[in-house]
Amino acid sequence: MKIISRSLAETEKFAQDFVAKLIPKKDEATLVALSGELGSGKTTFVQCVARTLGVQENITSPTFVIMKKFSIFNFQFSNLYHLDAYRLERGEELAKLGLEEIVAEPRNLIFLEWPENVKNVLPKDIPKISFEFIDENTRKIVL
Ligand SMILES: Nc1ncnc2c1ncn2[C@@H]1O[C@H](COP(=O)(O)OP(=O)(O)O)[C@@H](O)[C@H]1O
Numbered sequence: 001m002k003i004i005s006r007s008l009a010e011t012e013k014f015a016q017d018f019v020a021k022l023i024p025k026k027d028e029a030t031l032v033a034l035s036g037e038l039g040s041g042k043t044t045f046v047q048c049v050a051r052t053l054g055v056q057e058n059i060t061s062p063t064f065v066i067m068k069k070f071s072i073f074n075f076q077f078s079n080l081y082h083l084d085a086y087r088l089e090r091g092e093e094l095a096k097l098g099l100e101e102i103v104a105e106p107r108n109l110i111f112l113e114w115p116e117n118v119k120n121v122l123p124k125d126i127p128k129i130s131f132e133f134i135d136e137n138t139r140k141i142v143l
């Protein structure tokens with residue numbers, strides 16, 4: 001599926017639709033890879049997802065902390081994880097932060113920016129959303 005988002009509101013709508021269709025797995029977390037260059041809208045998408053899930057905290061980019069966890073109430077998931085591997089060179093660095101345990105919990109919903117940097121420690125065949133800068137207000141989003 002491919003969409004052109006011409007505004008933050010359209011990206012927010014895409015995020016709402018995406019969340020509405022999510023079905024938790026029985027035996028592991030839902031992990032979604034977010035690909036695309038800097039400024040293509042990966043973090044913005046996670047902010048939209050977080051709002052949809054009722055997260056009150058302000059979501060900033062986890063580039064420097066690598067991983068952020070938010071509690072979700074009254075939903076199919078208990079925790080939203082926002083991971084950013086931009087500064088990582090090896091998947092082992094993510095493994096050290098407990099990736100395996102987080103991925104083993106079905107009530108975790110995980111979004112990972114820069115999956116390319118850590119692909120050696122990721123499960124096979126995880127769904128990916130790709131973001132592409134078109135112009136100032138326009139982004140291509142491919143699911
Ligand atoms: N249609 C759009 N959808 C998402 N973000 C957009 C859109 N138009 C402009 N933007 C802006 O693009 C920037 C994307 O930045 P960010 O989400 O941090 O990118 P990334 O995490 O991919 O590096 C934000 O400043 C956001 O406001």
Ligand SMILES: [Mg+2]
Pocket residue numbers: 042043044061084113
């Ligand atoms: Mg980002």
